[in-house]
Amino acid sequence: xxxxxxxxxxxxxxxxxxxxxxxxxxxxxxxxxxxxxxxxxxxxxxxxxxxxxxxxxxxxxxxxxxxxxxxxxxxxxxxxxxxxxxxxxxxxxxxxxxxxxxxxxxxxxxxxxxxxxxxxxxxxxxxxxxxxxxxxxxxxxxxxxxxxxxxxxxxxxxxxxxxxxxxxxxxxxxxxxxxxxxxxxxxx
Numbered sequence: 001x002x003x004x005x006x007x008x009x010x011x012x013x014x015x016x017x018x019x020x021x022x023x024x025x026x027x028x029x030x031x032x033x034x035x036x037x038x039x040x041x042x043x044x045x046x047x048x049x050x051x052x053x054x055x056x057x058x059x060x061x062x063x064x065x066x067x068x069x070x071x072x073x074x075x076x077x078x079x080x081x082x083x084x085x086x087x088x089x090x091x092x093x094x095x096x097x098x099x100x101x102x103x104x105x106x107x108x109x110x111x112x113x114x115x116x117x118x119x120x121x122x123x124x125x126x127x128x129x130x131x132x133x134x135x136x137x138x139x140x141x142x143x144x145x146x147x148x149x150x151x152x153x154x155x156x157x158x159x160x161x162x163x164x165x166x167x168x169x170x171x172x173x174x175x176x177x178x179x180x181x182x183x184x185x186x187x188x
Contacts, residue, residue, distance in 0.1 A: 045146040052142035056135055059142025063149065068141060075134040083127035090120040 038046070052059025056076055060069035097113040 041150045045143065045150075048146040049139065049143045052139045056138055059139065059146070063142060063145040065145055068145075072134070072138040072141075075138075076131065079127060079131040079134055082130065083124070086120060086124040086127050090117065090124050093117045093120050 048059045048062045051062050057069040057072040060066070060072060093113060093116045097110070097117055100109050100113055
């Protein structure tokens with residue numbers, strides 16, 4: 001239990017430090033000064049990522065990805081169910097092991113229960129890791145979706161059949177036309 005709490009705390013600290021990596025270490029940590037130098041899009045991306053860090057599914061809601069938010073909540077429900085089941089199994093195994101030791105049940109019964117306790121403890125810890133993984137993926141998804149909302153997806157990207165010249169020879173082939181930046185998409 002203590003190891004899984006340390007893992008979750010480490011992931012939260014790493015996520016928080018990654019969010020503030022663009023700020024120099026020597027500046028005072030005031031949000032008013034650091035947020036005023038960022039554009040509206042950058043502030044929205046940072047706000048969405050922070051929401052996703054602290055509230056599971058909130059980043060997806062901020063990006064208006066409602067189906068993804070429901071998937072995050074379903075993943076958390078799935079992980080919590082396994083965590084509860086594995087914790088219950090571990091407690092039952094430990095109770096049975098203590099009873100077997102008190103009754104002096106024999107080497108094979110105690111050895112079997114000890115191995116079962118190790119098995120249950122491993123899967124309980126994996127349940128914590130599953131929850132941390134789901135949370136990490138939801139943060140990553142929210143951050144990437146927030147970045148892609150300001151991505152230029154104008155209709156300047158096209159694929160056409162035609163003749164084009166390669167080193168003084170005409171050839172039939174495909175051309176890919178891309179002219180980024182001609183049509184700016186509205187900023188968030």
